[in-house]
Amino acid sequence: MTKLIIGGLAAGALALGGSWMRERIIGIPAHYEPASSDGSSGSYYSHCTYSPGGWVAAQIDDDETYSVRPDTVLPDEPGHMPNPAPAAAPQGGPLA
Numbered sequence: 863m864t865k866l867i868i869g870g871l872a873a874g875a876l877a878l879g880g881s882w883m884r885e886r887i888i889g890i891p892a893h894y895e896p897a898s899s900d901g902s903s904g905s906y907y908s909h910c911t912y913s914p915g916g917w918v919a920a921q922i923d924d925d926e927t928y929s930v931r932p933d934t935v936l937p938d939e940p941g942h943m944p945n946p947a948p949a950a951a952p953q954g955g956p957l958a
Contacts, residue, residue, distance in 0.1 A: 881931045882942050889922040 874883040897915035901908065935941055 876942060879931070881929050883927055884930045884939075885925070885927045886939075887922055888924040889920060890918075892920045893918055 876882050895913075895915050895918050897913060899910065899912045901910040903909070930942075932941060
């Protein structure tokens with residue numbers, strides 16, 4: 863299973879020098895594992911296993927907090943994100 867950023871990319875307030883603290887949590891999100899079975903046999907034996915499946919809890923592999931500046935943002939991450947993020951502007955429609 864692919865590991866994902868499961869804890870969001872929380873960003874703290876900007877410091878005087880333009881840096882901020884970021885926390886990222888990497889792991890496998892909670893998911894449903896389907897039932898499975900497997901078996902083997904030979905001339906004098908047979909062996910079968912069955913796993914009933916079910917919900918699997920999230921697995922956290924890495925939880926790190928680090929300082930970031932605009933010139934050190936990792937390629938797969940956005941720049942500074944206020945926490946909480948500002949609300950999106952309305953896009954038109956009957957209530958606009």
